[in-house]
Amino acid sequence: RELLCIFGTGDLGRSLGQRLLQTGYRVVYGSRRPHSCDPLPQGAQVMSHTEAAQLATVVIACVHREHYDFLEAAAPQLKGKVLVDVSNNSEKGLYPESNAEYLQSLLPEASVVKAFNTISAWSLQNGSSDAHRQVYLCGDSAEAKQAVRELATSLGLSVLDRGCLSAAREVEDFPLQLFPQWRLPLCLATGLTAFFFFYLLTRDVIYAYVEKDKDISFRIMVSLANKVFPIVSLIMLSLCYLPGVLAAFIQLYRGTKYRRFPDWLDRWMLCRKQLGLLALGLAFLHVLYTLLIPIRYYVRYKIAENVVSVIRENRTTVFDTTIAWRSDSYLSMGILGFALFVLLGITSLPSISNALSWREFSFVQSKLGHLTLFFCTLHTYLYGWDRFLRPSTYKWWTPPGYMLCLVVPSVVLVLKLLILLPCMDRSLGRIRQGWE
Amino acid sequence: RELLCIFGTGDLGRSLGQRLLQTGYRVVYGSRRPHSCDPLPQGAQVMSHTEAAQLATVVIACVHREHYDFLEAAAPQLKGKVLVDVSNNSEKGLYPESNAEYLQSLLPEASVVKAFNTISAWSLQNGSSDAHRQVYLCGDSAEAKQAVRELATSLGLSVLDRGCLSAAREVEDFPLQLFPQWRLPLCLATGLTAFFFFYLLTRDVIYAYVEKDKDISFRIMVSLANKVFPIVSLIMLSLCYLPGVLAAFIQLYRGTKYRRFPDWLDRWMLCRKQLGLLALGLAFLHVLYTLLIPIRYYVRYKIAENVVSVIRENRTTVFDTTIAWRSDSYLSMGILGFALFVLLGITSLPSISNALSWREFSFVQSKLGHLTLFFCTLHTYLYGWDRFLRPSTYKWWTPPGYMLCLVVPSVVLVLKLLILLPCMDRSLGRIRQGWE
Amino acid sequence: RELLCIFGTGDLGRSLGQRLLQTGYRVVYGSRRPHSCDPLPQGAQVMSHTEAAQLATVVIACVHREHYDFLEAAAPQLKGKVLVDVSNNSEKGLYPESNAEYLQSLLPEASVVKAFNTISAWSLQNGSSDAHRQVYLCGDSAEAKQAVRELATSLGLSVLDRGCLSAAREVEDFPLQLFPQWRLPLCLATGLTAFFFFYLLTRDVIYAYVEKDKDISFRIMVSLANKVFPIVSLIMLSLCYLPGVLAAFIQLYRGTKYRRFPDWLDRWMLCRKQLGLLALGLAFLHVLYTLLIPIRYYVRYKIAENVVSVIRENRTTVFDTTIAWRSDSYLSMGILGFALFVLLGITSLPSISNALSWREFSFVQSKLGHLTLFFCTLHTYLYGWDRFLRPSTYKWWTPPGYMLCLVVPSVVLVLKLLILLPCMDRSLGRIRQGWE
Ligand SMILES: Cc1cc2nc3c(=O)[nH]c(=O)nc-3n(C[C@H](O)[C@H](O)[C@H](O)COP(=O)(O)OP(=O)(O)OC[C@H]3O[C@@H](n4cnc5c(N)ncnc54)[C@H](O)[C@@H]3O)c2cc1C
Ligand SMILES: Cc1cc2nc3c(=O)[nH]c(=O)nc-3n(C[C@H](O)[C@H](O)[C@H](O)COP(=O)(O)OP(=O)(O)OC[C@H]3O[C@@H](n4cnc5c(N)ncnc54)[C@H](O)[C@@H]3O)c2cc1C
Ligand SMILES: Cc1cc2nc3c(=O)[nH]c(=O)nc-3n(C[C@H](O)[C@H](O)[C@H](O)COP(=O)(O)OP(=O)(O)OC[C@H]3O[C@@H](n4cnc5c(N)ncnc54)[C@H](O)[C@@H]3O)c2cc1C
Ligand SMILES: NC(=O)c1ccc[n+]([C@@H]2O[C@H](COP(=O)([O-])OP(=O)(O)OC[C@H]3O[C@@H](n4cnc5c(N)ncnc54)[C@H](OP(=O)(O)O)[C@@H]3O)[C@@H](O)[C@H]2O)c1
Ligand SMILES: NC(=O)c1ccc[n+]([C@@H]2O[C@H](COP(=O)([O-])OP(=O)(O)OC[C@H]3O[C@@H](n4cnc5c(N)ncnc54)[C@H](OP(=O)(O)O)[C@@H]3O)[C@@H](O)[C@H]2O)c1
Ligand SMILES: NC(=O)c1ccc[n+]([C@@H]2O[C@H](COP(=O)([O-])OP(=O)(O)OC[C@H]3O[C@@H](n4cnc5c(N)ncnc54)[C@H](OP(=O)(O)O)[C@@H]3O)[C@@H](O)[C@H]2O)c1
Ligand SMILES: CCCCCCCCCCCCCCCC(=O)OC[C@H](COP(=O)(O)O)OC(=O)CCCCCCCCCCCCCCC
Ligand SMILES: CCCCCCCCCCCCCCCC(=O)OC[C@H](COP(=O)(O)O)OC(=O)CCCCCCCCCCCCCCC
Ligand SMILES: CCCCCCCCCCCCCCCC(=O)OC[C@H](COP(=O)(O)O)OC(=O)CCCCCCCCCCCCCCC
Ligand code: HEM
Ligand code: HEM
Ligand code: HEM
Known part of the structure; x- marks a missing residue:
């Protein structure tokens, strides 16, 4: 069985060594203090x-x-x-060149391969399959990469080749990133939420205070939240489908894809x-807030008060079928919308979307969306x-929030309807032919 | 680094080329108009x-x-x-033979490999990991397939060999399929829903109209939906477990597996x-409809009316412990059932079922099911x-819907109980031995 | 194309053979009754x-x-x-040595490789991608393992090398295990649930019976459940975060990681x-129980009774803004907590946690947790x-359940706050440096 060398007996060195030994490799550590190491695998x-270094052909520098x-001293042996360079930095842009390129420049006669930097020592050690199973590889020597690829594969990790060593910078940035794709949608959601919060605060709470001299500030916690969240959710949902429509019009106008x-x-x-998933999260909050309306003290008080007043004032109440229809209809639409919304969310789980063909995925996301x-x-x-x-x-003189939030969705739906007109549909089909 | 040739500078050609370049390959395009192409990678x-074609040993025909x-002209070079044939058709059965076989017949001296047709240009280009990471491969030459397999693997795609070129037809049908396995369950669900809808419409709404001359059509939106959905859900859930029981009886009867x-x-x-997941979807709708019962105008009106009448008629109401027990019990059973239902749904997510051993999976699906x-x-x-x-x-003279829907589940549970009897269980165990 | 030999025409033999044929291999079966087999692929x-055995270089013993x-008779040909040994046992520890080692001892001149034992015949045959796609491999010969690895890979299975043949015992235990990691958390959850159930039963139902002579046993089904579940959930949630804090203090005390x-x-x-997911399950039950409070007969009766008594006793009710604030606040906190809880659950789905970088994962799990x-x-x-x-x-003289359950979470939060103090944070950072 093959022998591998690991430099450094730290966390990653030990975990990697342990897993390699399990898989049947032989492992030898290179350390500054070979005789005073903590218990090794x-x-x-x-x-x-x-x-x-002398004993092995592959050396992993877990330092x-x-x-x-210190590696320069071992240059002849290497x-x-x-x-293999596994190192990460504590923040982006700390050094002018990537760690791997720096290592290569120190040891021009070794074949440096960047790998394993996205793997966590903790999960390696515990055999947990959480996160970070993907190993990104880059390096200038094809044989060296092949050797590392085999090593990673036999550890049960999946490998993605990112090309030559100059891609190392990018690979080193992976573990440092924090939801880069979510940033824009999150900002948008925060901005919209803040805007509508203050807008509705003014219209509801402050208006009541100024005009009616009533303190209804307690409504902020639930009633206001339950207006802001669905409103932002609906807007963000429609912003998911606006670019598709715009793209179609641009293509129609240009006549080419x-x-x-x-x-x-x-x-x-x-x-x-990301826009869609945030919209789903907000819709989820809306549903929770809505469903617990009847538990609220305020609502219970109101309903009781109402019944009491009916009796005290000896009024009669009439059942209005139109209101019943309307109330049931809007609740029904909400439920169906939410169920489909959850379905969209489920199909965007990576493991499900991977199991779908492109046609199936776009049927769900585009049609059902x-x-x-x-x-x-x-x-x-x-x-x-x-x-x-x-x-x-x-x-x-201000419109309520739900009217404001209806503008974008209505526009999207009308534009989409336009595109579905046979004449538009046909020319678009011709332009996009082969696009799938 | 290896050089690859791509024919066609369209969507797929460009996306594939870009990714291949990133991974460290060199790429050369063959085009009709080599000098007037849009910007290439x-x-x-x-x-x-x-x-x-002359420069490379692997040629990908993105046409x-x-x-x-036009490829016949390049036959000597090929x-x-x-x-590699990547093509898809716009519908099934358009041509007598598969595209790949057609290509092979045009160029009998090239080794045609079908691949990449399930990958979308859009997701390749955007490096998104949505959907379609699986490449199906087929071809008659083992070496040719190996070359393409390596290419696909280095792009980070997972490869599944489907055998020789005659499997190309099947592979070409993949991107065209639209939930083939869901068709039957969906039809069943639609049929049952339609049946129970009209059945309950007659019993509830039309009956009230004819016999009592009351218009309660507004109940269609919520009350009726909230009967139809759970009824169909329960029937479909039991239809999930009926075949297992039938199979057991057949095996017992035959004495062999x-x-x-x-x-x-x-x-x-x-x-x-699919039956089970649809049942889950319908149960989800039932739960949502149920939870918002107290928000409905109709329900609020009814409750208020009730209180008012108690006072006006000076009735006294008595608290009935039996009704309290019954009401709380059926709600509790519903909740527990639904929670387990969701658990069944979660374990059928591909990423979770992959992490479970067969025994664990069938413990959840069969026992907890x-x-x-x-x-x-x-x-x-x-x-x-x-x-x-x-x-x-x-x-x-018609029974209500929930009685009808209890027939199948009751039968399934009784039959299952029969199978669990020690004598039956033992003989079944002996027959299925080794089946796992 | 390569020829493979399969011994045994049982379930696994047939399914494996069928899939191998599909992939382009040639397959020959070895059977006791070569002329009276059921229809084979x-x-x-x-x-x-x-x-x-004579015809092939790889023999799979599906027996x-x-x-x-019986294999000893074929020793010369083997x-x-x-x-390849694919066998499983029906329970753990049935035999002194693993099946693969036993097979190797029977046939010392063959290269035995343990593989495929975690794959189910049923799912192989139906091409379903449910469960068990992972093949664990072990064996003493590197070439033999390589041959089996290629075979498994071409079937679209993912392969994990577990080292030499002595690991076979472990590999054979995989299909027999039943949620080993869930055992401890489940026991804990059950124990806590039982304790709080009896505690609250005593305090609520028995107390009312003994002191007030009222039978409120019907409350067990919902009211009591809706106390026990959230209490246990909160305790288990805090037990998720206690070890991290303890670990930090131990490391601070020791000065080294x-x-x-x-x-x-x-x-x-x-x-x-597992602790966290169980807590999520219980919180989910709490939410369901809570949301259907207003549907319960008991609650409706109480509310109606209340209104009736207000009128009959001619009381006036005053709206208390403080209560409204408090009621809305605690509901709001519950909803936000639950939404984040679900988010934690979603990110621990294997397919999502795989897509997250370590930093992202721990941001969600640790910070948002x-x-x-x-x-x-x-x-x-x-x-x-x-x-x-x-x-x-x-x-x-006993405190209510929710007070008891606040102890652990409060401790965890206070300790966590301590760790976040700049001085503590800095020394911890220095100790853990490089830990990621
Ligand atoms: C809960 C939820 C989850 C979501 N999850 C996802 C998700 O996982 N993944 C995702 O992508 N979206 C997701 N979305 C967003 C949205 O549903 C999809 O993007 C949806 O496909 C958009 O549909 P469409 O018809 O507008 O766009 P598409 O059908 O994608 O068309 C968009 C436009 O882009 C152009 N276009 C696209 N590809 C090409 C191409 N190759 N060449 C030329 N033009 C092209 C076309 O001109 C087209 O007009 C989600 C939304 C929600 C609400
Ligand atoms: C929400 C939900 C999700 C679901 N998700 C899934 C899912 O992901 N995957 C899935 O399969 N089902 C799923 N189901 C359906 C159902 O739960 C399972 O199929 C369940 O395993 C059936 O249990 P059973 O005991 O009836 O059948 P099993 O235990 O599978 O037994 C079925 C019968 O088939 C026979 N049998 C099975 N395999 C063999 C064999 N190899 N040789 C001979 N006989 C055999 C046996 O005779 C047995 O009687 C789901 C259901 C629900 C409600
Ligand atoms: C719904 C839900 C789902 C959950 N899902 C998951 C899940 O999928 N996976 C999961 O792990 N947890 C999960 N949890 C549990 C919990 O959220 C996480 O474990 C969380 O990361 C703990 O955060 P922490 O800050 O306490 O611990 P961490 O940030 O992990 O720190 C824990 C302590 O361990 C020590 N430590 C950890 N790794 C090392 C190391 N390599 N070397 C030395 N010391 C180390 C550190 O000293 C640290 O103090 C889940 C919880 C819930 C409620
Ligand atoms: N831990 C992870 O989860 C993880 C994940 C991905 C990548 N990485 C990367 O892996 C590398 C090691 O991380 P780690 O967590 O293992 O760090 P660590 O626990 O701090 O270990 C570093 C090791 O480097 C050696 N070392 C320290 N100072 C040295 C010096 N002056 N000269 C020579 N050797 C020295 C030491 O080994 P000896 O005492 O034996 O000489 C020490 O154990 C880092 O580049 C890190 O970015 C870590
Ligand atoms: N797009 C996808 O998502 C996708 C996914 C899977 C499979 N496919 C398959 O890939 C193939 C190409 O799809 P595509 O989306 O790239 O199509 P496309 O954008 O329409 O491009 C087709 C290319 O073929 C070349 N071409 C067109 N007419 C030709 C002719 N008469 N003679 C020779 N070459 C001609 C052109 O390249 P030059 O101008 O350079 O000659 C053109 O750019 C199709 O078979 C498709 O089924 C596509
Ligand atoms: N089924 C699964 O899902 C699964 C999954 C993983 C592992 N396995 C393992 O695969 C092996 C076979 O399982 P299976 O489900 O295929 O079992 P099976 O259906 O009972 O088939 C066993 C086969 O072994 C042969 N056989 C029976 N008695 C024999 C004897 N005395 N001498 C020689 N051959 C004999 C028979 O084939 P002939 O009549 O042709 O001789 C028979 O078809 C077992 O070790 C099992 O643990 C099965
Ligand atoms: C604020 C609170 C929210 C609560 C709940 C609702 C859910 C939606 C929010 C989704 C957030 C996902 C974060 C993922 C992190 C990430 O970056 O994840 C990264 C991954 C990988 O992305 P790429 O493959 O594009 O790189 O992104 C995802 O695929 C996310 C998939 C999300 C799936 C949502 C599934 C919802 C299913 C069930 C819904 C439950 C609702 C219940 C009904 C009553
Ligand atoms: C109508 C509306 C419904 C709403 C919601 C409920 C969910 C269930 C419906 C499932 C639909 C799945 C479509 C998948 C598409 C597909 O073909 O997907 C294909 C995949 C792959 O299948 P194969 O591996 O068999 O090829 O199928 C699946 O595995 C689907 C798994 C579905 C998992 C459901 C998980 C539910 C989890 C949480 C539930 C939230 C409920 C919230 C509680 C309050
Ligand atoms: C009792 C009832 C519960 C109901 C529902 C709630 C959900 C949580 C319970 C999780 C149980 C998971 C069992 C997994 C089996 C297993 O061992 O699975 C094994 C896997 C693999 O683990 P390893 O990768 O660590 O080996 O574990 C998991 O990853 C489990 C992930 C669970 C994800 C939960 C997702 C919740 C998302 C949606 C929530 C819906 C709530 C709806 C809101 C209204
Ligand atoms: C289960 C599903 C749903 C139910 C039961 C439901 C119910 C309700 C109710 C009762 C209201 C009135 C709230 C109030 O009186 O303050 C409301 C308002 C609203 N809902 Fe929903 N809803 C559901 C889903 C959705 C979804 C998926 C969206 C889309 C994002 C949505 C968007 C809105 C909007 C924009 C409002 C107006 C908010 C306002 O300004 O008051 N709802 N919904
Ligand atoms: C959270 C869980 C659940 C709750 C709270 C719940 C509650 C209820 C309620 C209140 C009713 C009476 C509805 C009415 O008066 O019209 C009902 C009926 C019913 N429920 Fe559920 N339920 C739950 C889950 C389930 C599940 C999982 C199923 C199974 C599929 C189911 C099947 C049924 C059926 C068949 C009926 C009879 C429908 C009818 O004809 O009226 N329920 N449920
Ligand atoms: C949608 C989210 C939630 C809502 C609407 C909600 C609502 C409620 C309500 C109404 C009560 C009072 C129950 C009663 O009167 O018996 C309660 C109690 C409680 N909740 Fe929540 N809750 C939510 C989420 C959570 C979560 C995530 C936890 C944490 C695990 C939690 C922990 C508790 C605890 C410990 C109690 C006290 C139980 C008792 O002894 O009565 N809740 N919640």
């Missing part, structure tokens, strides 16, 4: 760096970049060997998934009902 | 088809089948080369997953309670 | 064991261990061949995921509100 040997200088979209549109299209948007929009229109026409709705 | 060269005839089941049973057993069925059935029995015996329940 | 040949003795944690702490840290704990704890404190100070709360 059973079956591994420890010696000085130079001795260890921080800051200490790479000549022609495969040297081969010219790139403007940059902003491209970026927008790439963050639709527009249906979701339609249901949610209808839900809101039905909720508004005849209040659109009542002047009392427009406190301080 | 950086680092790629463009030339005529014949020139490009529609309709244009394959002799002995690996020619080695004879194939009748065809209908086989097909039924293969769509149990039957428990789910039991809870849901009990929920419905407790909901019915003493109404089974009241004549007023049987309007127009 | 199309294209396969059947002959006697010795004849079949139970109990029948391995000499130098790769012999290189000494192993005590064993109990290690084991505890490895089952945090503590936030979740904070929200849930606040929810419970706000729910308790001023009852902490009311003597009537302490029936029979």
